[in-house]
Amino acid sequence: MIDFLDHVNIVVQDMQPMVDFYRDLLGLRVTKQATIRGPWIGAVTGLRDVEADVVYLAPETGPGIELICYRHPQGTRPAALDRPNTAGIRHIAFRVSGLEALVASAREAGIALLSEIQHVAADQVDYGRERKRMCYCLDPEGNLLELMTLE
Secondary structure, rough: OOOOOEEEEEEEHHHHHHHHHHHHHHOOOEEEEEEOOOHHHHHHOOOOEEEEEEEEEEEEOOOEEEEEEEOOOOOOOOOOOOOOOOOOOOEEEEOOOOOOHHHHHHHOOHHHHHHHEEEOOOOOOOOOOOOOEEEEEEOOEEEEEEEEEEE
């Protein structure tokens, strides 16, 4: 039985811009950094001669993000990961405080926003007394994120 969601892994091509984005813009804190290699990670991944840099980031509460940059073997980026209707795991949703300020900061930083902040139609998705507002954006490597708040 699952106890809780622990973290989400994102394979990255360039570690520092991704750390900067998740730490400086979204406010996650770096909790540890490591370089992983050896038989154990090869056995886990099914890959040979694995060597990768890993940075763990976490919010104040809830699951964290694990950024991993493979030095060897390098992978490929599937097409259309930035499209909301591409099959597979498609976005990470962050519940945030100060949605307007965060979106403004993202815009100033040149982060791609897919829309302005939108109200989720309460007659379609009921959040009780609260209303959900949200928008999608892309991180520096084009991964789709939802920034949302309940009011």
